[in-house]
Amino acid sequence: MLVKIKRENSFVDFKVDNIEKRTTILEVLEYIKNYLDSSLSYRAQCRSSICGTCGVKVNGKTVLACKTKALDLAQNDELTIEPLDNMPVIKDLVVDHEEFLSKLKKAKSWFVPKENFEKVYPEELKTFEKETDCILCGICYSVCPAFQNDKNFGGPINFVKIFRFWKDKNDALQEERILIAKENNITSCVHCKYCTFSCPKEIPVESDIMQIEFFGKQKGIIQSQDSFGFGFNFGF
Ligand code: FES
Incomplete structure (x- = not known):
């Protein structure tokens, strides 16, 4: 060969x-x-x-x-x-992984424990179980076209982490995670789904981004006019 x-x-x-x-x-x-x-x-x-x-x-x-x-x-x-x-x-x-790792730090991509832990039931765990598989390989970051329009876009990997901790009821930050997503320019996502298709752990990355964005807009934390992303059509 x-x-x-x-x-x-x-x-x-x-x-x-x-x-x-x-x-x-x-x-x-x-x-x-x-x-x-x-x-x-x-x-x-x-x-x-x-x-x-x-x-x-x-x-x-x-x-x-x-x-x-x-x-x-x-x-x-x-x-x-x-x-x-x-x-x-x-x-x-x-x-060089430095850029995406430093963006991960800015996105507080770690668990912040609540004072009083509650039992997590299997059906609750299922809502963020897939996201716990993320191995920080950076593949989703490497295929993302959103950086062409917005260098400050956090990148798909950040939103997987935000989603994982936002869904965990023992995380102390809860809705502050949505504000962090806004600060990471979540609305610059172009929803091409390249991240989802390329993730070696089959994490539904783009769907996580959609859910965070939808919730943020419903709560008035994220505004539609923040968006760069929805003007693009990749034919999916
Ligand atoms: S060598 Fe560790 S993921 Fe491939």
Whole structure:
């Protein structure tokens, strides 16, 4: 198989012949690094879809390298591997997560416990259970087109976190989370759903954004005129 890897501004070709049905994109990268070019840079730690570090773009599709089988994405016996978009490239496939991580801090993306904890019932847990799976891989951030119009847009990942804690009755901030969403320019979302389609954990990201926005507008916390987003039509 021909594996083309984006390095700086051009693609470098590698021939990898021992790809089996079970071989992951990460194993392809490891093979290249171990046997063909030790200078190749990429990120990976857990190898089991937990640490969120191995996001890359393969034949145009954003994936976790450790979770994705090479043969599932190969086209004409070729793989083209690129770094994620919307983040500066440090080297080869390694991107700088600093911007989206600092935006996450601004969005208070952590649990603020209430003084008196209440029991959470399974049906309540279900309303935010999926969002607890977020591994901060940044894939939703990398596919989001809203940054083209608004550099200060918090990014899909922020709203997943806001949704997760807003829905948790033991979180002390509650509706303050909606105000945080407004301050993160939630209405700049263009509702293209790229975040939802690309999330490796199948979190319904865009639907979370819609729910926060709808609630915020109902409560008068978010105003319609704040919106950049609804003028766009991506045909979904
Ligand atoms: S190596 Fe941890 S998510 Fe892929």
